[in-house]
Amino acid sequence: MKELGLISNLTINRFTDFGAYLALSDGGEVLLPKGYLKGEEKEGDEVEVFVYTDSEDRPVAVTQKPLALLDDFAVLEAKEVTKFGAFMDWGLPKDLFVPKGEMAKNMEVGQKYLIRVCADFKSNRLIGVSKYRDFIDPAPKYYEPGYEVEGLIFEKTELGYKVLLEDRYEGLIYANEVFQPLEIGSNRKLWVKKRREDGKLDLQLLPVGRVKYDEGSEKILSLLEEKGFLPLHDKSDPAEIQAVLGMSKKHFKQCIGQLFKARQIVLSPEGISVNRD
Missing domain, CATH: 2.40.50.140 (Nucleic acid-binding proteins)
Structure with a gap:
């Protein structure tokens, strides 16, 4: 069929x-x-x-559409785990079953995993496969530093965040270069930092060549590039700044001063926005 x-x-x-x-x-x-x-x-x-x-x-x-079609990847949440496999929520009344033999590692209920939808021709049904590397190819050589890509963030490790590109290439955003929360399962615009010999990619959240600032300033700028505006200013309550940015008011004022001097942001009584000029 x-x-x-x-x-x-x-x-x-x-x-x-x-x-x-x-x-x-x-x-x-x-x-x-x-x-x-x-x-x-x-x-x-x-x-x-x-x-x-x-x-x-x-x-x-x-008439419902699942989160992934045949031969597509998606990040799915495990709803139930048994000794035979795991049942994943893919937006349909019947969950997608990942057989134990098709798991890359043991799964836990409530956790999200990169799953490929495959056809089991023995049973004529759809199954999920989390052994994603069976479907990964080396990235082409035109993935050079500075190349802009769209990536699916699918796993957080000690090194950083794993990313799937075009359903066939693998990349990594290093943890020490991430200054904002990244949601597992989200799609992000990224830039190639390096193509390794094995065809895997080192990726970054900012265009290659953009001036980097200290960690606090980077965090503010990254959030602004994502949201466009932050309702924080030099009169904001310290507790509010701490809740949003995880930094002291003194550090916040130093950071926005650095960014304003570099013409990266616009300051107003209501808050901060990205300088588009």
């Missing part, structure tokens, strides 16, 4: 008390349960659906 794991526009063949049967490309049919029908459909209409298998491994169509 070539529709398995994909979004497809399928034609309604007929209706039953349970829902509508949709035509598959191989001549078969798949059920779209009644709960997914609006009540205004008729035979011959096309419906956009995702096809996977239900709890009894029978093909079923739903």
Whole structure:
């Protein structure tokens, strides 16, 4: 069944008390349960659906879209872990099962992991695979320092944050170069710092060549580049500055003075914004 794991526009063949049967490309049919029908459909209409298998491994169509399609990667949260494998939340009524043999490491409930959706042709169902390196290639040589990329942040380690690029290349943002919280599962604009001999990439949050400041100033500037504005100023309460930036008011004033002198920020009575001039 070539529709398995994909979004497809399928034609309604007929209706039953349970829902509508949709035509598959191989001549078969798949059920779209009644709960997914609006009540205004008729035979011959096309419906956009995702096809996977239900709890009894029978093909079923739903109008919901999962967080990842067949052969795609996504960062998913483990909802249940058993001795046979883990069940991941991918936005559908039936969780995505990661067999024990397809785990890169033991999983814990509530933690997020990089998962690739694959077809298990023995059982004709979709499964998750966390052994992501089986699908990773060396980055091409045009990934040179300064090259701008979009990356999926998928794991935090002692070294830093692991990043997936284009669903096939791996990169790392070093922990000592991160001055703001990075959310696992978020997509970020990044820049290549170095392409290593093994084809893996060292990445950074700032464009290559941009002047670096001390750690506190970097933290402020990184937050401003993300949010555009911070409602903090030299009259702000020290406790508020501590809560937002994790620094003293004295250090904060030193940092914004450095950034203002370098024409990186604009100061106003309401707060700080990035200087776009």
